[in-house]
Amino acid sequence: MSAVPDSISRADIPYSARTGASSVSQLGAMPPYALELKDLRKSFGKTEIIRGASLAVSAGERIAVIGPNGAGKSTLFNLISGRFAPTSGEVLLNGHRIDGKRPFEINRLGLSRSFQITNIFPKLSVFENLRCGVLWSLGYRYTFLKFLAGLHDANERAEQLLDMIKLHRKRDVLAINLTYAEQRALEIGITIAGGANVILLDEPTAGMSKSETRRFIDLIKEVTVGKTLLTVEHDMGVVFGLADKIAVVVYGEVIAFDRPEAVRANARVQEAYLGSHVADAQVGAR
Amino acid sequence: MSSIPRQIDQSSSRTTGAAPPGARYYEFRPLNVGRWVIWSIFAIVLLGAPMVFTSSLAHTMLSQMGIAIIVCLSYNMLLGQGGMLSFGHAVYSGLGAFLAIHTLNLVSRGSLPLPVSLVPIVGGLAGMLFAVAFGWVTTKKAATPFAMITLGIGELVWAMSLMFPEFFGGEGGVSGNRVTGPAPLGITFGPQIQLYYLIAVYTFICTALMFAFTRTPLGRMLNAVRDNPERVEFVGYDTQKVRYLSFVIAAFFAGISGGLAALNFEIVTSEVVSGPRSGAYLLFTFLGGATFFFGPILGAILMVLAFVLLSELTKAWLLYLGLVFTFMVMYAPGGIASLIMMNLRVAAFGRFRQLWVSYLALAVTALIVLLGAAAMIEMVYHLKLNAALGPELHFLGVTLDAQGLNSWFGSVFVMLTGLGLFEVTRRHFVRQWGEIQEFIEKETKRRESL
Numbered sequence: 031m032s033a034v035p036d037s038i039s040r041a042d043i044p045y046s047a048r049t050g051a052s053s054v055s056q057l058g059a060m061p062p063y064a065l066e067l068k069d070l071r072k073s074f075g076k077t078e079i080i081r082g083a084s085l086a087v088s089a090g091e092r093i094a095v096i097g098p099n100g101a102g103k104s105t106l107f108n109l110i111s112g113r114f115a116p117t118s119g120e121v122l123l124n125g126h127r128i129d130g131k132r133p134f135e136i137n138r139l140g141l142s143r144s145f146q147i148t149n150i151f152p153k154l155s156v157f158e159n160l161r162c163g164v165l166w167s168l169g170y171r172y173t174f175l176k177f178l179a180g181l182h183d184a185n186e187r188a189e190q191l192l193d194m195i196k197l198h199r200k201r202d203v204l205a206i207n208l209t210y211a212e213q214r215a216l217e218i219g220i221t222i223a224g225g226a227n228v229i230l231l232d233e234p235t236a237g238m239s240k241s242e243t244r245r246f247i248d249l250i251k252e253v254t255v256g257k258t259l260l261t262v263e264h265d266m267g268v269v270f271g272l273a274d275k276i277a278v279v280v281y282g283e284v285i286a287f288d289r290p291e292a293v294r295a296n297a298r299v300q301e302a303y304l305g306s307h308v309a310d311a312q313v314g315a316r
Numbered sequence: 317m318s319s320i321p322r323q324i325d326q327s328s329s330r331t332t333g334a335a336p337p338g339a340r341y342y343e344f345r346p347l348n349v350g351r352w353v354i355w356s357i358f359a360i361v362l363l364g365a366p367m368v369f370t371s372s373l374a375h376t377m378l379s380q381m382g383i384a385i386i387v388c389l390s391y392n393m394l395l396g397q398g399g400m401l402s403f404g405h406a407v408y409s410g411l412g413a414f415l416a417i418h419t420l421n422l423v424s425r426g427s428l429p430l431p432v433s434l435v436p437i438v439g440g441l442a443g444m445l446f447a448v449a450f451g452w453v454t455t456k457k458a459a460t461p462f463a464m465i466t467l468g469i470g471e472l473v474w475a476m477s478l479m480f481p482e483f484f485g486g487e488g489g490v491s492g493n494r495v496t497g498p499a500p501l502g503i504t505f506g507p508q509i510q511l512y513y514l515i516a517v518y519t520f521i522c523t524a525l526m527f528a529f530t531r532t533p534l535g536r537m538l539n540a541v542r543d544n545p546e547r548v549e550f551v552g553y554d555t556q557k558v559r560y561l562s563f564v565i566a567a568f569f570a571g572i573s574g575g576l577a578a579l580n581f582e583i584v585t586s587e588v589v590s591g592p593r594s595g596a597y598l599l600f601t602f603l604g605g606a607t608f609f610f611g612p613i614l615g616a617i618l619m620v621l622a623f624v625l626l627s628e629l630t631k632a633w634l635l636y637l638g639l640v641f642t643f644m645v646m647y648a649p650g651g652i653a654s655l656i657m658m659n660l661r662v663a664a665f666g667r668f669r670q671l672w673v674s675y676l677a678l679a680v681t682a683l684i685v686l687l688g689a690a691a692m693i694e695m696v697y698h699l700k701l702n703a704a705l706g707p708e709l710h711f712l713g714v715t716l717d718a719q720g721l722n723s724w725f726g727s728v729f730v731m732l733t734g735l736g737l738f739e740v741t742r743r744h745f746v747r748q749w750g751e752i753q754e755f756i757e758k759e760t761k762r763r764e765s766l
Contacts, residue, residue: 137549
């Protein structure tokens, strides 16, 4: 019998409030953006993939990042999450510079991401997968002087996550033995496990059927309540249903960033991208 | 290792989602009877083994098994739990052994008041310190580069062992005498049996500690790093640090085993840091089974049996060992431990009865193949090594003529017959096994949906 450990209830509080880290106040003006990109550039060899992308996302906004294949959406996510270091430009998370930091440092600052290709711990059980996602955020770091079984807050939080992603029936199943849709759900579970307040989802519904996608989007909405969400998505039905705002990436630039209706009406977007995909979506919706 | 006790009742967590902070949770912690039984059996086996096997050869071998168990388990922290294929683990057990024997000599000279029973700890600390230095380099990388660097460091230390005879003792090694210092309760560690019990205590404690490690946050993150290092970086962990810390801890236990070996043999030669030694750790840890915690214990027992008994039995023992290793890598990559666990699973579903006839048939036919093959191997070795004794040799009570056509044809015939029969029984077994696995899968699905 024990009370709820503080750390559980704290896990969902934004990082800055949790740790007391002071946000950079801009001369008492408006609070910093949850995530801000300033003229971000990335070259591989001589090819410039991201050419001066800029974006400012306020806390709590849900952004869909769309764009044709090869436009640099995934690369953009990789730059933000620290998988690659940008060639130039800045990435700010809650007003702190994070460009050039390692992925784990960025994660500790409150940004978490999922992957387009399922990226889980195949030989660990579903529960263990989630607990691995929880441990650092609850401050257990690299300890080998405590038993996992005794970490009530971590176990409690992992059980909560199991319920949230609706995999409690598969609690002790190895992740490798889950169905594809279940693995995608687990992927999301690991992503939100640490309680990060900025979440990047890279094509969360890739490879799913229509009905699976619909259910999955509801799940994503449910588990990311109150968080800042950026998601790469191809299914236009999903995009317009999920997002407050849409960022259109074409040739490594953000050419439009606005409410869905405004983006739909944007001539440049229609010309570059949207038209064909709206047609696709309509065909797909049938 | 795979069955994780459910420490928190699921039904309790169902209700926690909406509960306000400060609410009380019901927690259910069953006493894990199975684990108590297993650890008690382990302790009893360690205690009772020298009473069952009373010969002095048995005591020597049992002591070596304890030492090997510690080092193979520590190696498996890297291989099985961390996915780190090290080719230089003997560096840490070996340097631990050297530091331990030098410490023992200091104790003998009276310049260090340390009980002999604690000398292995010195070995452990030495292994750990060397890992703090070398591990920093090796664990910077994972996978293949990691393996290469461990190989490099192994070669480096091996080369150094020839360059610094003052420390490594050159050709003759460094010898010591473990009967020294005060003898509390008359324990001098002179008789092998006294040393065996010291080794047994260390073996039990080290095994328990290494098992405990697998249940800690660092231990679990080490598994995660093995499975998917990239993802680990995105849940807040520095994979390099996870590998480094685990590497240092593994080296500590390797060093303890080295220290015990120094006490056991009372001599340490540079062979203990050599590549072949590292290779033996790898080989037998793998044979025992890297995917289960207890696998390396089986591997360690096999290692001592092979090194002491098999090498007495035949000159071609390394060849046989290589054959066994090759077959295991190809057909049972989970090692003996996984073979046992797979069959326990079949037994748990009540289908083992069907299999034992097949197993018997497989064993008999495999034995026939082995008989034919072994006869030929022994004849070749006899021709190469014992040509001066004439072409005749005794093999399992039969006189073979290494230059006679009859012997060769006979051996080939036995082996081919065996192979044919083996293949027939193998096909039958594979079909049977597949059916049983299908049944088990259906059954688990059915139970899940209940």
